[in-house]
Amino acid sequence: MERLSWTGALGPWLVPALEAALVALALAALAHPLALLAGYRLGPGPEAARSGPGRAARLTGGLLRLSLWALAAALAAFLIGGLLVPPEAKGILGRIATRLWPVWLSLGASFALVALFRRRLGLLGHLLGNPAGAVGLALVMFWVFAALFADQIAPFDPITDVIAGMKNKPPGTPLPAPEGTYGYYLLGGDALARDVFSRAVAGARVVLAIAPAATLFAFMVGITLGLPAGYLGGRLDLLLSFLANLVLAFPVILLFFLLVTPEIVAMGVPTYMAGALFLFPLIFLTILWNSRFRTRPPLRAALIGATLVLGGWLYAGLAWNADPFGVVSMPAGVLIVFVSVVFVNAPSVFRIVRGLTLDIRTRDYVAAAQTRGEGPWYIMLWEILPNARGPLLVDFCLRIGYTTILLGTLGFFGLGLAPESPDWGTSINAGRGLLQFVPFPPLVPAVAIMSLVLGMNLLADGLREESLRE
Amino acid sequence: MTAPLLEIDRLSIAFATRRGDIPAVADFSLSVAAGEAVGLVGESGCGKSTVALGIMRDLGRAGRISGGTIRFRGRDLATLSGSELRRIRGNDIAMVYQEPMASLNPALRIGRQLMEVPRLHRGASRAEARELAREMVADVGLPDPDRILDAYPHQLSGGQQQRIVIAMALMSRPALLILDEPTTALDVTVEAAIVDLVKGLGRKYGTALLFISHNLGLVLEVCDRICVMYSGEAVEQGPVRHVFDRMRHPYTQALFRSIPLPGADKTTRPLETIPGSFLMPQDRPRGCNFGPRCTHFEPGLCDTAEIAMRPVPGASDHEARCLRFEKIDWQSRPPVPKAAAPGEVGAPVLTVSGLRKYYEVSSGGLFGHRRRKLVRANETLSFEARQSETLAIVGESGCGKSTLAKVLLGLETATAGQVLLDDREVQETPIQKRGPRAVADLQMVFQNPFDTLNPSKRVGGQILRALEVFGVGATRRARRERMFELLDLVRLPRDFADRMPHQLSGGQKQRVGIARAFAGGARIVVADEPVSALDVSVQAAVADLLMDIQRTRRTTLIFISHDLSIVRYLADRVMVMYLGHAVEIGSTAQVFAPPYHPYTEALLSAVPVPDTRVEKTRIVLEGDVPSAIDPPPGCPFQTRCHWKDRVPNGRCARELPPMVELGSGHRILCHLSAEALGEMEPVFRVAAE
Numbered sequence A: 001m002e003r004l005s006w007t008g009a010l011g012p013w014l015v016p017a018l019e020a021a022l023v024a025l026a027l028a029a030l031a032h033p034l035a036l037l038a039g040y041r042l043g044p045g046p047e048a049a050r051s052g053p054g055r056a057a058r059l060t061g062g063l064l065r066l067s068l069w070a071l072a073a074a075l076a077a078f079l080i081g082g083l084l085v086p087p088e089a090k091g092i093l094g095r096i097a098t099r100l101w102p103v104w105l106s107l108g109a110s111f112a113l114v115a116l117f118r119r120r121l122g123l124l125g126h127l128l129g130n131p132a133g134a135v136g137l138a139l140v141m142f143w144v145f146a147a148l149f150a151d152q153i154a155p156f157d158p159i160t161d162v163i164a165g166m167k168n169k170p171p172g173t174p175l176p177a178p179e180g181t182y183g184y185y186l187l188g189g190d191a192l193a194r195d196v197f198s199r200a201v202a203g204a205r206v207v208l209a210i211a212p213a214a215t216l217f218a219f220m221v222g223i224t225l226g227l228p229a230g231y232l233g234g235r236l237d238l239l240l241s242f243l244a245n246l247v248l249a250f251p252v253i254l255l256f257f258l259l260v261t262p263e264i265v266a267m268g269v270p271t272y273m274a275g276a277l278f279l280f281p282l283i284f285l286t287i288l289w290n291s292r293f294r295t296r297p298p299l300r301a302a303l304i305g306a307t308l309v310l311g312g313w314l315y316a317g318l319a320w321n322a323d324p325f326g327v328v329s330m331p332a333g334v335l336i337v338f339v340s341v342v343f344v345n346a347p348s349v350f351r352i353v354r355g356l357t358l359d360i361r362t363r364d365y366v367a368a369a370q371t372r373g374e375g376p377w378y379i380m381l382w383e384i385l386p387n388a389r390g391p392l393l394v395d396f397c398l399r400i401g402y403t404t405i406l407l408g409t410l411g412f413f414g415l416g417l418a419p420e421s422p423d424w425g426t427s428i429n430a431g432r433g434l435l436q437f438v439p440f441p442p443l444v445p446a447v448a449i450m451s452l453v454l455g456m457n458l459l460a461d462g463l464r465e466e467s468l469r470e
Numbered sequence B: 001m002t003a004p005l006l007e008i009d010r011l012s013i014a015f016a017t018r019r020g021d022i023p024a025v026a027d028f029s030l031s032v033a034a035g036e037a038v039g040l041v042g043e044s045g046c047g048k049s050t051v052a053l054g055i056m057r058d059l060g061r062a063g064r065i066s067g068g069t070i071r072f073r074g075r076d077l078a079t080l081s082g083s084e085l086r087r088i089r090g091n092d093i094a095m096v097y098q099e100p101m102a103s104l105n106p107a108l109r110i111g112r113q114l115m116e117v118p119r120l121h122r123g124a125s126r127a128e129a130r131e132l133a134r135e136m137v138a139d140v141g142l143p144d145p146d147r148i149l150d151a152y153p154h155q156l157s158g159g160q161q162q163r164i165v166i167a168m169a170l171m172s173r174p175a176l177l178i179l180d181e182p183t184t185a186l187d188v189t190v191e192a193a194i195v196d197l198v199k200g201l202g203r204k205y206g207t208a209l210l211f212i213s214h215n216l217g218l219v220l221e222v223c224d225r226i227c228v229m230y231s232g233e234a235v236e237q238g239p240v241r242h243v244f245d246r247m248r249h250p251y252t253q254a255l256f257r258s259i260p261l262p263g264a265d266k267t268t269r270p271l272e273t274i275p276g277s278f279l280m281p282q283d284r285p286r287g288c289n290f291g292p293r294c295t296h297f298e299p300g301l302c303d304t305a306e307i308a309m310r311p312v313p314g315a316s317d318h319e320a321r322c323l324r325f326e327k328i329d330w331q332s333r334p335p336v337p338k339a340a341a342p343g344e345v346g347a348p349v350l351t352v353s354g355l356r357k358y359y360e361v362s363s364g365g366l367f368g369h370r371r372r373k374l375v376r377a378n379e380t381l382s383f384e385a386r387q388s389e390t391l392a393i394v395g396e397s398g399c400g401k402s403t404l405a406k407v408l409l410g411l412e413t414a415t416a417g418q419v420l421l422d423d424r425e426v427q428e429t430p431i432q433k434r435g436p437r438a439v440a441d442l443q444m445v446f447q448n449p450f451d452t453l454n455p456s457k458r459v460g461g462q463i464l465r466a467l468e469v470f471g472v473g474a475t476r477r478a479r480r481e482r483m484f485e486l487l488d489l490v491r492l493p494r495d496f497a498d499r500m501p502h503q504l505s506g507g508q509k510q511r512v513g514i515a516r517a518f519a520g521g522a523r524i525v526v527a528d529e530p531v532s533a534l535d536v537s538v539q540a541a542v543a544d545l546l547m548d549i550q551r552t553r554r555t556t557l558i559f560i561s562h563d564l565s566i567v568r569y570l571a572d573r574v575m576v577m578y579l580g581h582a583v584e585i586g587s588t589a590q591v592f593a594p595p596y597h598p599y600t601e602a603l604l605s606a607v608p609v610p611d612t613r614v615e616k617t618r619i620v621l622e623g624d625v626p627s628a629i630d631p632p633p634g635c636p637f638q639t640r641c642h643w644k645d646r647v648p649n650g651r652c653a654r655e656l657p658p659m660v661e662l663g664s665g666h667r668i669l670c671h672l673s674a675e676a677l678g679e680m681e682p683v684f685r686v687a688a689e
């Protein structure tokens, strides 16, 4: 069998179209600023300011927009064409698009659902009307679905499928003996002869399992400490703020190196830190229920009981690896990564929550809660926190992106996760040595990180804009 | 007549929103002659500010002028170029906003900001500019101009800041000054001084004023002509006195009847509220916009076609947008609905004696040694409140009203003195330790309707929570039922329970706040400025609601307010506070008639009364309220008192006066002798009709 080309049978038509679109885009992008400048310079005085951009600028502006659309159309044609043409005519892109069909299906379905119930979905519905928000949401959902359906999408096992003769092969290389398996390494093979495409997809699963969960934990810690610091103030605030600044001032990478140093691991430092940090979600939920339902003791007892039993079980398993049933546990490497991410993110969240609390606690509804004798925790968790949710949500998105990069950095330094882990950071690290000769093994995960983080940032921007417009 | 300075002709302004265009202003015409003062009044959301911003062409991205013209000195502003427009905005038209800090740069000294104007527009030299700025600062009545010029904005009080903003606006000697609610954020006595200043300066420089306000009394004091707006249109305009005495639009009349003029009385002549509520611009009906709320509405006539302004006979340029004004009997009043008899005033339920509250604040920077200072928020207050009685507490901002409320409620503990709730001492008991019954008994209604409800919880849920906390109702069902009853009590539809607060208007939110306060069957309700942030017509409805609940439940109402008109209307007894002291206490009749405490007299004279028959003695207080950190020695009011000379030997500056009993519970804190007090004249005189 031959090596696959990128575009397959569609190439001869679509590649020139793509090139034309790119050339037009480049020209327009160059000409537009010039035309704008010229427009302002040629017509001095108020007339020019009032008539806005000159005719030339309007022309180049239109061209710019047109070429952008053309580019988008060409790319979409690659995807859709690749999906539709018969298998033997598909190129690499077409095959990848075909492998990703569960993602397209779920993306289409979820967007259709959101669009259908737009009115009732509030902020989420408005996001669709916001270009940045919609693109961000699409990128993020793409990776979420890719992670969910990784088993269906990846043609090979990311760790165990090592196929002789596929070491460092370029994209589209056929297997030497394709019996019963998929016939190609779509994005080539890495230095250990594993499929780069499968590893990238499987890596999404690792990253999306750790980053949001770790960020959520960081938020629980930050919120549990930030609320009382802002609301009660005084010595507590001074102390907590000082500690937060201390952690923030500590070089992150150094911290990670310390955490994985064998001596420190042997001393159990990561475990103790996990023991402390993982306690916060438990504390958080307990006071949440306690303050809300203090007037309904049976319900309160039930909720707190459930939280403590379930949470305690998870806590024992995750933090101390001491689950009596042996079900819940966390690999040591993951635990270290998790702890580091929570530890460096929590102080920033703390500062945001504290600032928001300082602002919201002066509102009359807080005073109203005080005058009916509510306790401080009820006020913090049920009166203040819900009204701080907007900025916190935006920060949550940004922070997941940041955590993704952090995971990448950790993997890149070979810290934490096992060396064969398919996560993106580790893959980049493994492939960087041969970057010049075999670019794809590190390049693919790098693009993956970039697109997920970009998606998160766009989503955050969209959320911020839309919540401001309420 | 000379050509008008500003001529607005059939102006329409629309805002683009997610749900399509909102026509905020429609078919609005108005002209302002040179040197004339025109008032623009109407309820919030009727488009007053939008008109002003339209004149300034400062509508933001969403706003756009969708029809009509604005001519300034005969030139259509729409045809002017950007730089010409800027020149007019800087030189000929100036604007003063409600919030003074919005117009001042907090990082620059006042002098710099003032000098910029002549330097930019006239190319004046530094020295010249500084001299001009000095003159202007003196002109706006600020003492010690040099010190002020070197100060930063945050070092000045709100009143001083607003004076600076006015000075800045007048620096370029504009032909037209637009003031959008310039005094709403200020205290009454400060407001009175600013209003005097604006009037005087307008006359001195021949500046035309466009004065936007919701306060009819102020408009009467400042303006020559008035334009009443409703729902984006002008409904009536004409000379001020003519419109006040012979209004010819039902909305204008309804507006006047909903404000407590002297003579209104909560039992015999209650305020009239305007039925229905203000419609959003996009839901305007066919025909007359006021139709759905008008008592003179005639189907088939008022709801068929757009209605134009028609001249009112009897005065030139008085016109009204009503088809039936000739046929309406303007004197008749609807029959007074029979109010429940006022509850018999019962035994004292709250007794305060010698209450003091000091706060300790530390000042001084990081390196300078910290100094501890005392803020004397409340000084030896003694009073009692009886069952079924309304006790009003009056005073300007910072006089300690809210601190008193906090101490009563247990959010703060007293520094000294005693607070008896029934006969339990509670001054030392913070609210957490009071027990649900005592907490439910003493509740509070808050000032800011936009802040009083938690924006992310449903209305019903917030009332339910209060019921839960107060231990009302055994089951969820019972509490839900009770919650619905409370909504009935404050006259809100039951399906409001499922609404989010942002779906409610200001008045409706305030009602929910009242329902929440009465959730545990409160016997004493402290209402901190409950109506001051509401529109006048809504104010009347909320005040009457409070009175009604009080009558049926025999509640004790402690009504904190700076608005003396509403206090006179609904209080039984009044306590006037100044700088933490109670300076006068007595029944409403006693406090509102001479002999007054000198501060009460000034306060009364500062209240703008929207009634052409009332004549007022003008007493304009100099300066600002001193700081509670270092209060003046002797009498707290001595720095601003007009009567100080009548006390021999300068005792006012040395000794704190005693609380003097003037008979039957009327007490004042003053050194003035009985005969000096006897010479006091009433502040208001109603001219014979």
Ligand SMILES: Nc1ncnc2c1ncn2[C@@H]1O[C@H](COP(=O)(O)OP(=O)(O)OP(=O)(O)O)[C@@H](O)[C@H]1O
Residues within 6 Å of the ligand: B015, B016, B017, B022, B024, B042, B043, B044, B045, B046, B047, B048, B049, B050, B051, B060, B062, B063, B214, B280, B281
């Ligand atoms: N930027 C905007 N976008 C959409 N609608 C707006 C905007 N600004 C004002 N409006 C609407 O225009 C109408 C008039 O508003 P405007 O601020 O002029 O009222 P106002 O009479 O000055 O009220 P107030 O007394 O509260 O200052 C209102 O219905 C308001 O909701």
Ligand code: SF4
Residues within 6 Å of the ligand: B249, B250, B251, B288, B289, B290, B291, B292, B294, B295, B296, B297, B298, B302, B307, B321, B322, B323, B324, B325
């Ligand atoms: S036109 Fe009719 S509805 Fe409108 S104000 Fe006059 S009487 Fe009332």
Ligand code: SF4
Residues within 6 Å of the ligand: B597, B598, B599, B635, B636, B637, B638, B639, B641, B642, B643, B644, B647, B652, B657, B669, B670, B671, B672
């Ligand atoms: S004691 Fe003196 S300064 Fe104080 S109010 Fe009376 S007259 Fe004025």
Ligand SMILES: [Mg+2]
Residues within 6 Å of the ligand: B048, B049, B180
């Ligand atoms: Mg306004």
